[in-house]
Amino acid sequence: MTINWVDAAAHDEVPQEDVIGLAVAGRDIALYSVEGEVFATDNICSHGHARLCDGFLEGHEIECPLHQGKFDVRTGKPNCAPVTEAIRSYPVKVEGGRIWLAIE
Protein backbone atom coordinates (compact mmCIF):
# COMPACT_ATOMS: atom_id res chain seq x y z
CA MET A 1 0.00 0.00 0.00
CA THR A 2 1.39 3.37 -0.92
CA ILE A 3 1.27 6.04 1.73
CA ASN A 4 -0.56 9.16 0.68
CA TRP A 5 1.55 12.03 2.01
CA VAL A 6 -0.21 15.36 2.31
CA ASP A 7 1.62 18.66 2.41
CA ALA A 8 0.65 20.27 5.73
CA ALA A 9 2.87 23.29 6.32
CA ALA A 10 6.33 24.82 5.93
CA HIS A 11 8.74 23.42 8.48
CA ASP A 12 9.58 26.84 9.87
CA GLU A 13 5.89 27.61 10.51
CA VAL A 14 6.01 25.45 13.64
CA PRO A 15 7.83 27.29 16.42
CA GLN A 16 10.41 25.33 18.43
CA GLU A 17 9.00 23.61 21.53
CA ASP A 18 5.47 24.77 20.73
CA VAL A 19 2.26 23.82 19.02
CA ILE A 20 0.15 25.25 16.19
CA GLY A 21 -3.24 24.27 14.85
CA LEU A 22 -4.15 24.14 11.19
CA ALA A 23 -6.50 22.47 8.73
CA VAL A 24 -5.05 19.62 6.71
CA ALA A 25 -7.21 17.77 4.21
CA GLY A 26 -10.30 19.02 6.01
CA ARG A 27 -9.10 17.94 9.47
CA ASP A 28 -8.25 20.04 12.49
CA ILE A 29 -4.62 19.08 13.12
CA ALA A 30 -2.12 20.05 15.83
CA LEU A 31 1.58 20.16 14.85
CA TYR A 32 4.20 20.03 17.58
CA SER A 33 7.94 20.70 17.45
CA VAL A 34 9.91 18.93 20.19
CA GLU A 35 13.72 18.95 20.24
CA GLY A 36 13.82 19.48 16.50
CA GLU A 37 11.35 16.72 15.71
CA VAL A 38 7.79 17.31 14.40
CA PHE A 39 4.70 15.41 15.58
CA ALA A 40 1.05 15.61 14.51
CA THR A 41 -2.21 14.69 16.23
CA ASP A 42 -5.88 15.56 15.97
CA ASN A 43 -6.34 18.98 17.50
CA ILE A 44 -9.58 18.38 19.43
CA CYS A 45 -9.37 16.99 22.97
CA SER A 46 -11.22 13.71 23.48
CA HIS A 47 -12.67 15.02 26.77
CA GLY A 48 -13.98 18.59 26.69
CA HIS A 49 -13.87 19.37 22.97
CA ALA A 50 -11.20 22.07 23.30
CA ARG A 51 -8.39 22.81 20.78
CA LEU A 52 -5.10 21.40 21.98
CA CYS A 53 -3.15 24.07 20.04
CA ASP A 54 -4.45 26.54 22.66
CA GLY A 55 -2.83 24.40 25.33
CA PHE A 56 0.67 24.11 26.70
CA LEU A 57 3.40 21.84 25.39
CA GLU A 58 5.88 20.47 27.87
CA GLY A 59 8.38 18.04 26.41
CA HIS A 60 6.35 15.43 24.58
CA GLU A 61 3.19 16.24 26.55
CA ILE A 62 0.42 18.57 25.44
CA GLU A 63 -1.84 19.86 28.20
CA CYS A 64 -5.39 20.74 27.21
CA PRO A 65 -6.23 24.36 28.09
CA LEU A 66 -9.71 23.46 29.29
CA HIS A 67 -9.30 20.77 31.95
CA GLN A 68 -5.56 20.09 32.05
CA GLY A 69 -5.82 16.63 30.57
CA LYS A 70 -2.54 15.54 28.92
CA PHE A 71 -1.64 13.55 25.81
CA ASP A 72 1.66 12.20 24.51
CA VAL A 73 2.09 14.00 21.20
CA ARG A 74 4.07 11.05 19.78
CA THR A 75 1.25 8.54 20.17
CA GLY A 76 -1.92 10.47 21.09
CA LYS A 77 -2.22 8.37 24.26
CA PRO A 78 -3.87 9.95 27.31
CA ASN A 79 -1.41 10.59 30.16
CA CYS A 80 -3.47 12.32 32.81
CA ALA A 81 -7.11 12.61 34.00
CA PRO A 82 -9.64 13.72 33.02
CA VAL A 83 -8.72 12.43 29.57
CA THR A 84 -9.12 8.69 29.19
CA GLU A 85 -9.51 8.31 25.43
CA ALA A 86 -6.58 8.58 22.98
CA ILE A 87 -6.55 11.07 20.15
CA ARG A 88 -5.30 10.10 16.71
CA SER A 89 -1.67 10.70 15.83
CA TYR A 90 -0.27 10.85 12.30
CA PRO A 91 3.04 9.78 10.73
CA VAL A 92 5.14 12.82 9.82
CA LYS A 93 8.03 13.38 7.41
CA VAL A 94 9.96 16.55 6.68
CA GLU A 95 11.09 16.92 3.07
CA GLY A 96 12.17 19.95 1.09
CA GLY A 97 11.40 22.29 3.98
CA ARG A 98 7.79 21.04 4.09
CA ILE A 99 5.97 18.93 6.67
CA TRP A 100 4.07 16.00 5.23
CA LEU A 101 1.43 13.95 7.03
CA ALA A 102 0.11 10.48 6.23
CA ILE A 103 -3.56 11.26 6.67
CA GLU A 104 -5.28 8.18 5.25
Place this chain on the structure above:
Amino acid sequence: MSECPVTVFPPRIQWESDGTSRIPFQAYTDEAIYRKELDRFFYRNHWCYVGLEAEVPNAGDFKRTVVGERSVIMVRDKDGSIHVVENVCAHRGMAFCRERHGNRESFTCPYHQWNYTLSGDLQGVPFRRGVKQDGKVHGGMPADFKPDDHGLTKLKVATRGGVVFASFDHEVESLEDFLGPVILGYFDRLFNGRKLKILGYNRQRIPGNWKLMQENIKDPYHPGLLHTWFVTFGLWRADNKSQLLMDERHRHAAMVSTRGAAGKADQVTQVSSFKDSMQLHDARFLDIVQEPWWDGPTAVMTTIFPSVIFQQQVNSVSTRHIQPDGHGAFDFVWTHFGFEDDTEEMTQRRLRQANLFGPAGFVSADDGEVIEWSQEGFETKPFHRTVAELGGREVGDTDHMVTETLIRGMYEYWRKAMEA
Protein backbone atom coordinates in the same frame (compact mmCIF):
# COMPACT_ATOMS: atom_id res chain seq x y z
CA MET B 1 -63.99 29.41 73.95
CA SER B 2 -63.06 33.03 73.57
CA GLU B 3 -59.64 34.54 73.44
CA CYS B 4 -58.19 37.83 72.40
CA PRO B 5 -54.44 37.94 72.99
CA VAL B 6 -52.50 41.17 73.05
CA THR B 7 -50.74 39.93 69.95
CA VAL B 8 -51.63 37.16 67.57
CA PHE B 9 -47.98 37.18 66.49
CA PRO B 10 -45.78 36.51 69.54
CA PRO B 11 -42.12 37.42 69.01
CA ARG B 12 -40.87 34.03 70.14
CA ILE B 13 -42.20 30.52 70.56
CA GLN B 14 -43.95 29.82 73.87
CA TRP B 15 -44.68 26.32 75.17
CA GLU B 16 -47.44 25.99 77.77
CA SER B 17 -45.40 23.59 79.90
CA ASP B 18 -42.23 21.53 79.95
CA GLY B 19 -44.16 18.78 78.18
CA THR B 20 -44.83 18.43 74.49
CA SER B 21 -48.50 17.56 74.34
CA ARG B 22 -49.38 21.09 73.24
CA ILE B 23 -47.31 22.18 70.29
CA PRO B 24 -47.18 25.90 69.50
CA PHE B 25 -48.37 26.75 65.99
CA GLN B 26 -45.27 28.88 65.75
CA ALA B 27 -43.16 25.73 65.49
CA TYR B 28 -44.62 25.47 61.98
CA THR B 29 -44.69 29.11 60.91
CA ASP B 30 -41.51 30.80 62.06
CA GLU B 31 -38.77 31.18 59.45
CA ALA B 32 -36.01 31.56 62.06
CA ILE B 33 -37.09 28.34 63.78
CA TYR B 34 -37.16 26.64 60.40
CA ARG B 35 -33.59 27.71 59.63
CA LYS B 36 -32.49 26.46 63.03
CA GLU B 37 -34.13 23.12 62.21
CA LEU B 38 -32.17 22.92 58.97
CA ASP B 39 -28.94 23.60 60.87
CA ARG B 40 -29.62 21.26 63.75
CA PHE B 41 -31.49 18.37 62.12
CA PHE B 42 -30.63 18.31 58.44
CA TYR B 43 -27.08 19.69 58.32
CA ARG B 44 -25.57 18.38 61.57
CA ASN B 45 -25.74 15.32 63.80
CA HIS B 46 -28.23 13.43 61.63
CA TRP B 47 -28.20 11.04 58.71
CA CYS B 48 -30.50 12.06 55.87
CA TYR B 49 -31.93 9.72 53.26
CA VAL B 50 -30.68 10.25 49.71
CA GLY B 51 -31.82 7.18 47.80
CA LEU B 52 -31.52 3.51 46.99
CA GLU B 53 -28.45 1.84 45.54
CA ALA B 54 -30.69 0.32 42.87
CA GLU B 55 -31.22 3.83 41.49
CA VAL B 56 -27.54 4.03 40.49
CA PRO B 57 -26.60 0.46 39.49
CA ASN B 58 -23.76 1.25 37.05
CA ALA B 59 -20.51 3.21 37.21
CA GLY B 60 -21.22 6.86 36.48
CA ASP B 61 -24.96 6.60 37.27
CA PHE B 62 -26.17 9.52 39.33
CA LYS B 63 -29.34 10.83 40.97
CA ARG B 64 -29.87 14.45 41.95
CA THR B 65 -31.70 14.91 45.25
CA VAL B 66 -31.46 17.04 48.40
CA VAL B 67 -30.31 16.96 51.99
CA GLY B 68 -32.53 19.50 53.70
CA GLU B 69 -32.74 22.25 51.10
CA ARG B 70 -29.23 21.64 49.76
CA SER B 71 -28.97 20.03 46.34
CA VAL B 72 -26.75 16.94 46.30
CA ILE B 73 -25.77 14.27 43.79
CA MET B 74 -25.61 10.59 44.68
CA VAL B 75 -23.25 8.90 42.23
CA ARG B 76 -21.74 5.45 41.70
CA ASP B 77 -17.97 5.60 41.06
CA LYS B 78 -15.97 3.30 38.82
CA ASP B 79 -14.88 1.18 41.79
CA GLY B 80 -18.53 0.59 42.76
CA SER B 81 -18.52 2.91 45.77
CA ILE B 82 -21.19 5.56 46.23
CA HIS B 83 -20.38 9.23 46.74
CA VAL B 84 -22.69 12.06 47.68
CA VAL B 85 -21.43 15.52 46.70
CA GLU B 86 -23.08 18.91 46.92
CA ASN B 87 -24.43 20.28 43.67
CA VAL B 88 -22.76 23.67 44.06
CA CYS B 89 -19.80 24.51 41.82
CA ALA B 90 -16.74 25.57 43.81
CA HIS B 91 -16.19 28.45 41.40
CA ARG B 92 -19.34 30.56 41.25
CA GLY B 93 -21.76 28.53 43.32
CA MET B 94 -23.89 27.25 40.49
CA ALA B 95 -26.13 24.25 41.02
CA PHE B 96 -24.56 22.81 37.90
CA CYS B 97 -26.40 19.48 37.68
CA ARG B 98 -29.92 19.90 36.33
CA GLU B 99 -30.91 16.34 35.37
CA ARG B 100 -32.69 14.17 37.94
CA HIS B 101 -30.90 11.04 36.79
CA GLY B 102 -28.13 10.32 34.32
CA ASN B 103 -24.72 8.83 33.67
CA ARG B 104 -21.45 10.77 33.57
CA GLU B 105 -17.70 10.14 33.32
CA SER B 106 -17.18 13.33 35.32
CA PHE B 107 -19.18 16.44 36.25
CA THR B 108 -18.76 19.68 34.34
CA CYS B 109 -20.36 22.96 35.34
CA PRO B 110 -21.79 24.58 32.20
CA TYR B 111 -20.94 28.15 33.27
CA HIS B 112 -17.12 28.00 33.04
CA GLN B 113 -16.69 24.27 32.52
CA TRP B 114 -14.96 23.51 35.79
CA ASN B 115 -14.63 19.76 35.74
CA TYR B 116 -14.91 17.40 38.73
CA THR B 117 -14.32 13.71 39.28
CA LEU B 118 -17.28 11.57 40.38
CA SER B 119 -15.96 11.80 43.94
CA GLY B 120 -16.06 15.61 43.77
CA ASP B 121 -12.38 16.45 43.25
CA LEU B 122 -11.64 19.37 40.97
CA GLN B 123 -9.63 18.02 38.04
CA GLY B 124 -9.66 20.73 35.43
CA VAL B 125 -10.08 24.50 35.24
CA PRO B 126 -10.34 26.16 31.83
CA PHE B 127 -7.50 28.57 31.07
CA ARG B 128 -5.85 27.74 34.37
CA ARG B 129 -2.52 28.57 32.71
CA GLY B 130 -3.93 31.43 30.68
CA VAL B 131 -4.59 31.95 27.00
CA LYS B 132 -1.87 32.19 24.36
CA GLN B 133 -2.07 35.10 21.97
CA ASP B 134 0.65 36.48 19.67
CA GLY B 135 3.37 34.62 21.49
CA LYS B 136 2.25 35.82 24.92
CA VAL B 137 0.18 34.14 27.62
CA HIS B 138 -2.63 36.19 29.15
CA GLY B 139 -4.38 35.67 32.46
CA GLY B 140 -4.80 32.31 34.10
CA MET B 141 -5.15 31.36 37.75
CA PRO B 142 -2.55 32.53 40.27
CA ALA B 143 0.47 30.25 40.50
CA ASP B 144 -0.59 29.17 44.01
CA PHE B 145 -4.05 28.01 42.86
CA LYS B 146 -4.51 24.46 44.15
CA PRO B 147 -7.28 22.32 42.68
CA ASP B 148 -7.26 20.32 45.95
CA ASP B 149 -8.68 23.38 47.72
CA HIS B 150 -11.62 23.69 45.35
CA GLY B 151 -13.43 20.38 45.19
CA LEU B 152 -17.16 19.94 45.66
CA THR B 153 -18.39 19.57 49.24
CA LYS B 154 -18.33 15.86 50.02
CA LEU B 155 -20.85 14.29 52.34
CA LYS B 156 -20.27 11.34 54.60
CA VAL B 157 -22.11 8.32 53.19
CA ALA B 158 -23.63 5.27 54.87
CA THR B 159 -25.27 2.38 53.05
CA ARG B 160 -27.20 -0.47 54.56
CA GLY B 161 -29.43 -3.04 52.87
CA GLY B 162 -29.33 -1.05 49.62
CA VAL B 163 -30.40 2.25 51.24
CA VAL B 164 -28.11 5.28 51.04
CA PHE B 165 -27.89 7.97 53.72
CA ALA B 166 -25.62 11.01 53.75
CA SER B 167 -24.55 13.69 56.19
CA PHE B 168 -22.74 16.99 55.81
CA ASP B 169 -21.47 16.29 59.34
CA HIS B 170 -18.44 13.99 59.16
CA GLU B 171 -18.53 13.63 62.96
CA VAL B 172 -22.02 12.09 62.90
CA GLU B 173 -22.48 8.82 64.81
CA SER B 174 -22.76 5.56 62.85
CA LEU B 175 -26.01 4.95 60.99
CA GLU B 176 -26.66 1.96 63.26
CA ASP B 177 -26.26 4.03 66.44
CA PHE B 178 -28.33 6.80 64.87
CA LEU B 179 -31.26 4.42 64.28
CA GLY B 180 -30.90 2.53 67.54
CA PRO B 181 -31.49 -1.21 67.94
CA VAL B 182 -35.31 -1.26 67.86
CA ILE B 183 -35.71 0.83 64.70
CA LEU B 184 -32.70 -0.88 63.13
CA GLY B 185 -34.52 -4.18 63.61
CA TYR B 186 -37.49 -2.95 61.55
CA PHE B 187 -35.14 -1.38 59.00
CA ASP B 188 -33.38 -4.72 58.52
CA ARG B 189 -36.70 -6.54 58.29
CA LEU B 190 -37.57 -4.54 55.15
CA PHE B 191 -34.06 -4.14 53.73
CA ASN B 192 -32.78 -7.60 54.55
CA GLY B 193 -30.10 -7.85 51.88
CA ARG B 194 -32.28 -8.77 48.91
CA LYS B 195 -31.46 -6.65 45.87
CA LEU B 196 -34.05 -3.95 45.34
CA LYS B 197 -35.85 -3.20 42.09
CA ILE B 198 -37.12 0.32 41.40
CA LEU B 199 -40.77 0.28 40.29
CA GLY B 200 -41.36 4.02 39.94
CA TYR B 201 -41.72 7.42 41.53
CA ASN B 202 -44.38 9.83 42.69
CA ARG B 203 -43.49 13.42 43.42
CA GLN B 204 -45.71 16.00 45.01
CA ARG B 205 -45.43 19.40 46.64
CA ILE B 206 -47.34 19.75 49.88
CA PRO B 207 -47.92 23.31 51.11
CA GLY B 208 -47.31 22.58 54.77
CA ASN B 209 -44.45 22.42 57.26
CA TRP B 210 -42.16 19.40 56.79
CA LYS B 211 -42.73 18.13 60.35
CA LEU B 212 -46.41 17.57 59.62
CA MET B 213 -45.44 14.65 57.38
CA GLN B 214 -43.39 13.07 60.14
CA GLU B 215 -46.31 13.61 62.50
CA ASN B 216 -48.77 12.18 60.01
CA ILE B 217 -46.92 8.86 60.09
CA LYS B 218 -46.51 9.05 63.87
CA ASP B 219 -50.26 9.49 64.26
CA PRO B 220 -52.33 6.30 64.41
CA TYR B 221 -55.36 8.34 65.54
CA HIS B 222 -56.27 9.56 62.06
CA PRO B 223 -56.06 6.57 59.70
CA GLY B 224 -59.38 5.03 60.66
CA LEU B 225 -61.07 8.43 60.77
CA LEU B 226 -59.63 10.41 57.86
CA HIS B 227 -58.93 7.51 55.53
CA THR B 228 -62.39 6.09 55.04
CA TRP B 229 -60.96 4.01 52.21
CA PHE B 230 -58.90 2.04 54.72
CA VAL B 231 -61.89 1.36 56.92
CA THR B 232 -64.33 0.66 54.12
CA PHE B 233 -62.07 -1.94 52.57
CA GLY B 234 -60.82 -3.42 55.81
CA LEU B 235 -57.16 -2.48 55.64
CA TRP B 236 -57.13 -0.62 58.92
CA ARG B 237 -59.02 -0.95 62.16
CA ALA B 238 -58.38 0.82 65.44
CA ASP B 239 -58.45 -2.55 67.16
CA ASN B 240 -55.76 -4.11 64.98
CA LYS B 241 -53.07 -5.81 67.02
CA SER B 242 -50.38 -3.18 67.12
CA GLN B 243 -47.33 -1.65 68.71
CA LEU B 244 -45.87 1.84 68.70
CA LEU B 245 -42.12 1.79 69.22
CA MET B 246 -39.44 4.47 69.40
CA ASP B 247 -35.67 4.74 69.56
CA GLU B 248 -34.43 5.77 72.98
CA ARG B 249 -34.30 9.45 72.00
CA HIS B 250 -37.90 9.23 70.69
CA ARG B 251 -37.09 10.82 67.35
CA HIS B 252 -37.65 7.78 65.15
CA ALA B 253 -40.65 5.49 65.40
CA ALA B 254 -42.28 2.37 64.04
CA MET B 255 -46.05 1.87 63.85
CA VAL B 256 -46.40 -1.88 63.66
CA SER B 257 -49.77 -3.45 63.03
CA THR B 258 -51.24 -6.77 62.07
CA ARG B 259 -54.57 -7.03 60.31
CA GLY B 260 -57.11 -8.67 62.54
CA ALA B 261 -58.98 -11.78 61.48
CA ALA B 262 -62.06 -9.57 61.24
CA GLY B 263 -60.63 -8.27 57.97
CA LYS B 264 -63.32 -6.38 56.15
CA ALA B 265 -65.40 -3.81 57.97
CA ASP B 266 -68.52 -5.92 57.93
CA GLN B 267 -68.70 -5.96 61.68
CA VAL B 268 -69.09 -3.23 64.21
CA THR B 269 -65.90 -1.23 64.64
CA GLN B 270 -65.17 1.51 67.12
CA VAL B 271 -64.71 3.82 64.21
CA SER B 272 -67.19 3.54 61.43
CA SER B 273 -68.51 1.01 59.03
CA PHE B 274 -70.31 3.28 56.67
CA LYS B 275 -70.25 2.79 52.94
CA ASP B 276 -70.12 -0.94 53.48
CA SER B 277 -72.03 -1.31 50.24
CA MET B 278 -69.12 0.16 48.28
CA GLN B 279 -67.27 -2.32 46.13
CA LEU B 280 -63.90 -2.06 44.48
CA HIS B 281 -64.29 -2.03 40.72
CA ASP B 282 -61.02 -3.92 40.51
CA ALA B 283 -60.68 -6.22 43.52
CA ARG B 284 -57.02 -6.82 42.69
CA PHE B 285 -56.13 -3.61 44.54
CA LEU B 286 -56.48 -5.74 47.64
CA ASP B 287 -55.10 -8.98 46.32
CA ILE B 288 -52.89 -9.32 49.37
CA VAL B 289 -50.40 -12.15 49.59
CA GLN B 290 -48.52 -12.87 52.81
CA GLU B 291 -44.75 -12.71 52.37
CA PRO B 292 -42.27 -14.68 54.51
CA TRP B 293 -40.16 -11.63 55.43
CA TRP B 294 -43.15 -9.95 57.11
CA ASP B 295 -42.73 -12.25 60.07
CA GLY B 296 -46.18 -11.24 61.33
CA PRO B 297 -46.98 -7.56 60.87
CA THR B 298 -49.00 -6.59 57.80
CA ALA B 299 -48.04 -2.93 58.02
CA VAL B 300 -44.96 -1.26 59.44
CA MET B 301 -44.62 2.48 58.96
CA THR B 302 -41.19 3.66 60.06
CA THR B 303 -40.37 7.34 60.50
CA ILE B 304 -36.67 8.18 60.43
CA PHE B 305 -36.15 11.70 61.72
CA PRO B 306 -35.89 14.09 59.97
CA SER B 307 -35.92 13.01 56.35
CA VAL B 308 -37.65 9.78 55.46
CA ILE B 309 -40.46 7.32 55.94
CA PHE B 310 -40.14 3.64 55.11
CA GLN B 311 -43.45 2.09 54.24
CA GLN B 312 -44.66 -1.45 54.26
CA GLN B 313 -48.42 -1.51 53.83
CA VAL B 314 -49.19 -5.13 52.98
CA ASN B 315 -47.44 -5.79 49.64
CA SER B 316 -46.71 -2.15 48.85
CA VAL B 317 -43.25 -1.01 49.89
CA SER B 318 -41.79 2.43 49.34
CA THR B 319 -39.55 5.13 50.67
CA ARG B 320 -40.98 8.60 51.14
CA HIS B 321 -38.43 11.39 51.13
CA ILE B 322 -39.31 14.63 52.93
CA GLN B 323 -37.61 17.57 51.19
CA PRO B 324 -38.29 20.80 53.08
CA ASP B 325 -38.54 24.05 51.14
CA GLY B 326 -39.13 26.97 53.48
CA HIS B 327 -41.20 26.68 56.63
CA GLY B 328 -44.47 26.32 54.76
CA ALA B 329 -43.83 23.68 52.08
CA PHE B 330 -42.03 20.48 51.28
CA ASP B 331 -41.60 18.21 48.31
CA PHE B 332 -42.54 14.63 48.99
CA VAL B 333 -40.87 12.03 46.80
CA TRP B 334 -42.07 8.43 46.82
CA THR B 335 -39.88 5.66 45.50
CA HIS B 336 -41.89 2.51 44.97
CA PHE B 337 -39.73 -0.57 44.89
CA GLY B 338 -39.80 -4.33 44.94
CA PHE B 339 -37.20 -7.03 45.12
CA GLU B 340 -35.18 -8.57 42.31
CA ASP B 341 -36.42 -12.03 43.25
CA ASP B 342 -40.09 -10.99 43.00
CA THR B 343 -42.17 -12.88 40.48
CA GLU B 344 -43.78 -10.81 37.74
CA GLU B 345 -47.08 -11.44 39.48
CA MET B 346 -45.73 -9.97 42.72
CA THR B 347 -44.34 -6.95 40.86
CA GLN B 348 -47.78 -6.31 39.36
CA ARG B 349 -49.37 -6.75 42.80
CA ARG B 350 -47.00 -4.20 44.35
CA LEU B 351 -47.73 -1.76 41.53
CA ARG B 352 -51.50 -2.16 41.92
CA GLN B 353 -51.33 -1.64 45.66
CA ALA B 354 -49.21 1.47 45.05
CA ASN B 355 -52.45 3.06 43.87
CA LEU B 356 -53.29 3.59 47.52
CA PHE B 357 -50.29 5.90 47.86
CA GLY B 358 -48.71 8.94 46.27
CA PRO B 359 -50.30 12.34 45.56
CA ALA B 360 -53.49 10.85 44.12
CA GLY B 361 -53.48 7.65 46.16
CA PHE B 362 -56.80 6.31 47.43
CA VAL B 363 -55.44 6.86 50.93
CA SER B 364 -52.51 9.28 50.73
CA ALA B 365 -54.34 12.01 48.81
CA ASP B 366 -56.13 12.71 52.10
CA ASP B 367 -52.88 13.38 53.98
CA GLY B 368 -51.64 16.03 51.57
CA GLU B 369 -54.95 17.88 51.94
CA VAL B 370 -55.11 17.85 55.75
CA ILE B 371 -51.47 18.95 56.03
CA GLU B 372 -52.21 21.93 53.79
CA TRP B 373 -55.28 22.86 55.85
CA SER B 374 -53.40 22.48 59.13
CA GLN B 375 -50.77 24.90 57.84
CA GLU B 376 -53.53 27.35 56.89
CA GLY B 377 -54.76 27.33 60.47
CA PHE B 378 -51.27 27.74 61.90
CA GLU B 379 -50.38 30.69 59.66
CA THR B 380 -53.38 32.76 60.65
CA LYS B 381 -53.25 32.02 64.39
CA PRO B 382 -49.61 31.60 65.40
CA PHE B 383 -50.18 32.32 69.11
CA HIS B 384 -52.20 29.10 69.46
CA ARG B 385 -51.16 25.45 69.87
CA THR B 386 -52.24 21.93 68.94
CA VAL B 387 -53.46 19.38 71.47
CA ALA B 388 -51.73 16.03 71.12
CA GLU B 389 -53.05 14.42 74.29
CA LEU B 390 -54.65 11.21 73.10
CA GLY B 391 -53.36 8.47 75.36
CA GLY B 392 -52.08 10.97 77.94
CA ARG B 393 -49.36 13.57 78.09
CA GLU B 394 -46.43 11.21 78.61
CA VAL B 395 -44.10 9.61 76.10
CA GLY B 396 -43.56 5.87 75.86
CA ASP B 397 -43.97 2.78 73.70
CA THR B 398 -47.47 1.29 73.61
CA ASP B 399 -49.14 -1.91 72.49
CA HIS B 400 -52.12 -0.10 71.03
CA MET B 401 -52.84 2.64 68.50
CA VAL B 402 -55.08 4.91 70.53
CA THR B 403 -52.42 7.46 71.39
CA GLU B 404 -50.39 10.39 70.09
CA THR B 405 -47.33 9.34 72.06
CA LEU B 406 -45.04 9.26 69.01
CA ILE B 407 -45.77 12.92 68.23
CA ARG B 408 -45.09 13.89 71.82
CA GLY B 409 -41.88 11.87 71.65
CA MET B 410 -40.68 13.62 68.52
CA TYR B 411 -41.28 17.03 70.09
CA GLU B 412 -39.50 15.97 73.25
CA TYR B 413 -36.43 15.36 71.06
CA TRP B 414 -37.14 18.51 69.04
CA ARG B 415 -37.23 20.70 72.16
CA LYS B 416 -34.00 19.22 73.51
CA ALA B 417 -32.20 19.84 70.24
CA MET B 418 -33.71 23.26 69.52
CA GLU B 419 -33.45 24.68 73.05
CA ALA B 420 -29.91 23.44 73.67
